[in-house]
Amino acid sequence: MKLFLILSFSALMLLEEFGNSHETDKQALLKFKSQVSEEKKVLLSSWNNSFPLCRWTGVTCGRKHKRVTGLDIRGFQLGGVISPFIGNLSFLISLNLTDNSFGGTIPQELGNLFRLQHLNMSYNFLGGGIPASLFNCSKLLDLDLFSNHLGQGLPSELGLLRKLVALELGNNNLKGKLPASLGNLTSLRKLSFSENNLEGEIPDAIARLTQLVFFALAINHFSGVFPPAFYNFSSLNLLDVYGNGFSGSLRPDFCNFLPNLRDLSLGNNSFTGAIPSTLANISNLQFLGIEFNTGDLEFLVALTNCTQLQTLDVSYNRLGGDLPASIANLSTNLNQLFLQNNSISGCIPDDVGNLIGLQALVFLGKCSYLLYLHIENNKLNGIIPKEIMQISTLFSLKMSNNSLTGSLPEDVGRLENLGKLPKTLGKCLSMEKLELQGNYFDGIIPDISGLVGIKKVDFSSNNLSGRIPEYLANFSLLEYLNLSFNNFEGNVPTEGKFKNATIVSLFGNKKLCGGVLELRLKPCSLQPSGNSRKKLVIGVSLGISLLVLLFIATVYLCWLKSRKKKITNEATPSILGAFHEMISYLDLRNATDGFSSSNLIGSGSFGTVFKAFVHVEKKVVAVKVLNMQRRGALESFMAECESLKDIRHRNLVKLLTACSSIDFQGNEFRALIYEYMPNGSLDMWLHPKEFEEVSSPSRTLTLFERLNIAIDVASGLEYLHLSSHKAIAHCDIKPSNVLLDDDLTAHVSDFGLSRILLKFDQETFINQLSSAGVRGTIGYAAPEYAMGGEISVHGDVYSFGILIFEMFSGKRPTDERFGGDFTLRSCIRSALPEQVLDVADELVLHNGLRIGFPKWGLGVLTAEESPEKRVEMSEVVKELISIKERFF
Incomplete structure (x- = not known):
């Protein structure tokens, strides 16, 4: 009995002790909250006497004694200072304050937390050095103070x-x-x-x-x-x-001691001598940087064993000798190779094309004996480097299908073997192909009259202007001339090669006129003359011409009528230069199995989309067949062609070509051919239950993936609004118009309602294509459009804001729960910031990531009622990237 009383008394004393300690933890946290900046205290609103301590935001308690063992308030952007009372949380094991804005010093009282194992205070503004008392925390397993202002020494x-x-301890001014x-x-x-x-x-x-x-x-x-x-x-x-x-x-056997390296960065030091050939022993090496040092090229041979290598940077050294042929045997995973500013000589190996993953290759500065430079079909941008124009030996230059900008440089005149550009080009009698399509070159075509041996000339999809040179008609060997989608103007020659419309393509040049009838250009208007004799000659000539034209037109109409009665297998020239072969109605019909429903992958306002395999190109594409019975279909077709013909961005769907023909019933047929996106639309990923009967995704998008998609869409819109040669308003941003490729990279699609805008100043955008009202899509269209407001890029910003809300809430703006003044926008706005998780997509929360959904605040700023209050897409992109860096 005595023993029982003693044990009972001891238990009561122990309970009292833990009860008091529990209160100590609560008071310590309330003191901590009191030192937080006022505007951010709302984020800790659950820290009050109405809530149990162990249910406070960011607080974790131990199971046995209910003492505070963890405090995690990362990413809350709290300001103020860290209260010294935090040292009273004597059972604390983990403390995470990363990504806030705490200033002042690290409290000495942290040294009292003898149970502490994990301490993270990175990304704050803490100063005053590392307190000596912290070294009393002998159980610490990880200490992260990255990116503060600690200063002092270690x-x-x-x-x-x-x-x-x-x-x-990086980035601390230590x-x-x-x-x-x-x-x-x-x-x-x-x-x-x-x-x-x-x-x-x-x-x-x-x-x-x-x-x-x-x-x-x-x-x-x-x-x-x-x-x-x-x-x-x-x-x-x-x-x-x-x-x-x-x-x-470096020791010759350097890499024998470090066999497990994946990233090795030795650059920007003063190392000398040979680069160790034992690099071959590091088979898992992915990144090697030794720029701004010195050595020789022998090590490149050894690197062929590094099959995981992705980046190799040996620029700005004094590497000498011939470039070894074995460079072509480097890892096919290699995507960046930097060799510039060395003393490399010899030939670039023929098999360098084996490096199929290569995205950046830099070593052209002093290639004084280069014969061939073929860089077509890549994603290069910017102006043509002037160094290329100084390689006098260059025999063949191909730069088509990139995103190069600027005028064709006059320095090309130094390329003696290609002839003089722009003034004396014409001495290169052996040149057969000149392919510069799919870039952003402007100005006039330089004088290429001397290229009498030329067989193929392609300047399509640039911004070239001026008149078409008449001497092109005299190129006797010319088999293909494509000047489509530029800004050429004036009369088209009718003699020589221009008689044959099957080898000449002039689509998309609105100011061209004349030419042979098969080119279907508008007639040129005659200019008045002061000479009466000339007027008479012109009048007679015009009369005769009209009679001839009337006769030709009659014959042509009869031919066209009979042509509609037979199956059409005439191909339509590629309008964008991506398909080198032409494509016809019959080709598309065969590629889609007769436009079979089994190949149907979607439908929109003006047409139906099919999956197709084009045998000529050996690739899968998406074919959008326009419903020509639908009012506005032809305008939609022209809008997409006009908008996409000369814009290129990784987050915009790529229009490959188009087909304008006649179907089996003799009806007009229009189709647009795009890159195929295997992961469908964002719509089916956000609302998989609605697509269960077709091909719904096998999983849901994570928060990280949704954020990446938001960045992709914003980047594409930023390019349309600010970076293309003309501002473009998409006018129909919504999840079904966002397509996803193999890697879930997003591509903005469906430019059927887009408008090209003239930018007179930074504030005003005036519609260039059409004065017709923008239909858009209910729920996504900007409110000013419903009231007849002017079309502008600000409308896209509003639609993007609604898209953000839908992506992170999982709710459509047209959901039946919304009506009147209660909209998706108002629903989320009223939930910010405290009830934000109540309106978040349960599929995201189910994945366990509940960190504040900060991008909704951005949605509010983009979906403002007033266009003037909406932020620009360039700011949206910056903020989204900042969010990604902070949280992931």
Whole structure:
């Protein structure tokens, strides 16, 4: 009985102690809240006496004693200072304050948290150095103070944290040298001091850190030879010493000691001598950067064994000798190769085309004996480098199907073997093809009258202007001339090669006139003359011409009538230069199995979309067949052609070509052929239950994927509004018009309602194509359009805001629950910020990511009622990217 009483009394004392401690935790957190800036305290509104402590936002309690063991308020953007009362949370194991705006210093009282294992205060504005008391937290496993303003030096007491596995102190303006006591942290796997002002040599004691997997010292002032201690780090995946003052040579067997490296960055130091050939022993190497050093080219041979290599940068060295043929055997995963500013000689290997993943190849500066340069069918942009124009030996130059801009440079006149451009071009008698289509060249066609041996000339889909040179008619060997979709003007020649309309393509030049009838251009108006004799001659000539035209027209109409009665298999010339072969109605019918319902993948306002396999190009495409019985279908067809003919962006659907023909019943047939998007529309991903009977996605989009798609759509719209040569308003942004490719990269599609706008100033946009009202789509169209307001890019911004709401709420703006003043926009606006999770898409929350949905605030700014209050798409893109960087 006595023992029972003693135990009962002890239990009561223990309960009282824990009860008091529970209250201590609550008061400590309320003190913490009191130091948060006023405008952000609303984010901690649950921190009050009405809620149980363990249900407060960001608070985790232990199961046994209900003491606070975790505090996670990352990404809340809280301002103010960190209260010293945080040191009273004596059971705290994990503290995460990353991505806030706390200033002041790190409280000394953190040293009281002897149970603390995880501490993350990165991305704040903390100063005053690392407090010495922090080194009392001997159980710390990871310490992350990246991107603050700590300053001062690294105290030797840092070596007391012997259990540390990860230490991140980058971007803190730290000064001084690395303390030798770092060698005591033998459990470290990640160590980063990048972007500071640390100096001196690396202490030998650091060789004891044999468990390191990630070691970053980039952008400091370290000096001395390559530290011998590094050769002990056989487990390293990443070694980054870029931007220091290391010098001397690397050991020939350097890479034998570091066989597990994936990222190796040695650039911008003062290393000399040969680059170790033992790089071949690092079979998993993905990134190698040794720019701004010196050496030779032999190491490139060894790199062919690095099958995972993705980036190789050896620019700005003094590498010399011939480029080895083995460069063509580098990893097919290689997407960036930088060799510029060296002393490389010899030939570029023929088989360099084996590098099928290559996206950036830089080494053209001094190729003084280059014969062939073929860079067609890529995604190159900007102006043609002037260095190319100084390669006098160049024999063949192909740059078609890129996004190059500017005028054709006069320096091309230095290319003696191609002839003189623009004044003396014409000496290159052996030149057969001149292909510059699909770029943004402007100005007039330079003088190419001397290219008498030319067989193919393609300047289509540029911004060239002026008159068509008449000498082109005299090119006796010419088999193909494509000047489509430019800004040429004036009379089209009718002699020589221009008699044959089957080899000449002039689509999309509104100011051209005349030419042979088969070109179907408007007649040229005659200019009045002051000479009466000339008037008489003109009058007689005109009368005769009219009679001849009447006769020809009669014959032509009879021929056209009979032509409609037979099956048409005449191809329509490609309007965009992507399909080198022409495509006909019969080709499309065969490619879609007779426009079979089994190939039906969608339908829209003006047509139906089919999946098709075009045998000529050996590729799958999407064919949009216009319903020509529908009013406005022809205008939609022309709008898409006009909008997409000379714009290119990774987030805009690519129009490959078009077909304008007659079907089997003799009816007008119009079709647009696009790149095929295997993952369908964003609409079916956001509302999979509505597509269960067709091909609904097998999973839901994560929050990260939705954010990426939002960035893609915003980037495409930014390009349309600001970056193309004419501003374009899409006028119908909605999920069904956002298509997804293999990688879930988004492409804005369906330009049937788009309008090209003349930009007179930064504020005003005036409709150029049509004065007809924009229909748009109910729920997505800007409110000013319903009242007859002017078409502008601001309307797209509004639609994008609604799209953002739908993407992250999973609710359509046309949902039956909305009506009157209660809209999707007002629903979400009223929920911000405290009830935001109540209106979030349950499919996203189910995936376990509940961090505030910050992009909805952006949706409110874009979906403002007044056009003047909406932010521009360039600002939207910046903010979305910032959100992605902060949260992911």
